[in-house]
């Protein structure tokens with residue numbers, strides 16, 4: 024598989040990808056049209072914050088399986104477009120947290136003690152000792168906006184330096200804040216008003232964009248603002264003006280609305296604004312961590328394993344995965360068979376889990392059932408975009424579970440509806456590993472789902488099975504296995520054949536020419552060539 028890397032990541036990540044047998048191409052300057060060209064034949068794209076992964080990228084990259092973000096923030100990736108195209112987006116949410124927290128602490132000191140400014144003066148030959156009277160952090164109040172992974176690490180560090188903590192984060196509990204010795208406040212303005220130093224640690228989202236503007240800076244009066252999260256959360260013009268006018272004492276910023284920061288940014292003209300070029304994650308340890316974690320995510324995606332850090336794919340618990348993994352294929356196959364046996368437009372899909380499997384988190388299994396249902400409709404579908412496709416097309420999806428089961432340890436039942444009728448296919452695992460179709464439309468069968476399958480509905484009378492066998496034989500189609508189920512003696516029967524060859528059109532016509540044969544559906548489980556005849 025080909026992995027295109029468009030922002031610098033640490034060597035151990037590149038090596039991990041190569042060791043796994045993948046071709047790695049690094050192209051760190053690529054953007055715009057050149058990026059669209061470069062990504063065209065890529066199976067994975069690995070980025071940091073420097074690549075704009077827009078909808079056009081997903082449109083150009085037809086073979087893309089995953090975008091790996093070697094870091095946390097994914098505001099440079101159009102996740103919606105990724106989902107539409109069935110591409111997994113995964114970040115590395117752990118590896119650079121401590122680096123970002125340490126940089127935040129460093130920036131807090133830099134601002135409060137004017138370290139860069141004093142350093143600059145001394146380098147210029149000036150001993151400006153009398154001009155810098157700093158602020159001690161001890162006994163001051165830190166306002167944390169966003170107590171997530173980075174915010175928590177910052178809280179621990181600055182708490183231990185003697186700061187009191189107040190937190191604004193509408194999505195956490197008081198208990199959580201209390202664990203960090205912080206007072207949770209439900210108002211941003213109050214948080215800023217109480218803070219001597221305010222530090223921002225939220226993602227950039229429509230909700231947080233411009234969250235700190237002129238009014239908020241006025242609340243922080245006399246304090247310092249630190250932003251090592253994302254540009255765009257803080258209004259840069261308002262901040263430059265607030266520092267310039269002495270409304271706030273100073274600011275330290277590591278991320279900016281536009282990066283690289285334009286040379287004419289007003290922030291650069293204000294003495295008490297300290298800036299670094301998005302260095303929060305730039306430590307050797309952090310870069311190694313996120314590069315390796317991202318490589319592992321890419322490799323997992325290529326291997327069809329769950330990507331635990333995926334942001335737009337069904338969630339999977341690593342420890343539970345071995346228990347649900349075999350049912351992924353069962354559900355997909357059941358969905359595929361059901362969709363091909365039901366006439367008309369599908370309006371609903373119901374996935375039912377019975378027995379042991381009902382105890383598991385089956386989100387990925389249900390998504391796989393939907394993939395199976397939609398694939399014969401020739402939608403470009405996978406487990407990432409199947410639930411969304413269902414929603415967009417008004418197909419109602421229901422999932423139900425019962426621990427009770429009659430005949431098998433676990434059953435996955437996929438029922439498709441067309442508004443009038445329902446058709447259900449049930450699958451299970453024999454000996455815990457062999458997928459079997461055990462019921463089709465109420466008929467008890469025992470079919471091994473692979474290769475070419477023929478599902479025939481016929482009347483239950485002597486000679487019909489012989490007829491089907493003879494017609495297939497006449498067309499050089501070998502029967503590898505067969506199972507016949509019937510309602511009642513002389514009623515309707517359903518027969519499933521495993522075949523070594525596809526069924527020629529002429530054979531199907533001959534079969535359908537016989538009154539006793541009601542319907543013949545050929546299902547090819549390993550890909551193309553599904554056809555239906557009645």
Ligand SMILES: NC(=O)C1=CN([C@@H]2O[C@H](COP(=O)(O)OP(=O)(O)OC[C@H]3O[C@@H](n4cnc5c(N)ncnc54)[C@H](O)[C@@H]3O)[C@@H](O)[C@H]2O)C=CC1
Pocket residue numbers: 095096097116119120123168169170171172173174191192193194195224225226227230231251252253277278301302303304305
């Ligand atoms: N400068 C750098 O190099 C680095 C920057 N970052 C950035 O730091 C930020 C935080 O990262 P993590 O802590 O890993 O994220 P996280 O997802 O663990 O935490 C974010 C927190 O923000 C809270 N939040 C969401 N909306 C909010 C709102 N409207 N008001 C207040 N709180 C809100 C969430 O509830 C959550 O607790 C991200 O923007 C990330 O991209 C992360 C690493 C390095």
Ligand SMILES: O=C(O)C(=O)COP(=O)(O)O
Pocket residue numbers: 071072073093094095096097119252301302303304305
């Ligand atoms: O992880 C993050 O969110 C960061 O901001 C780090 O960005 P970078 O990987 O250094 O471009």
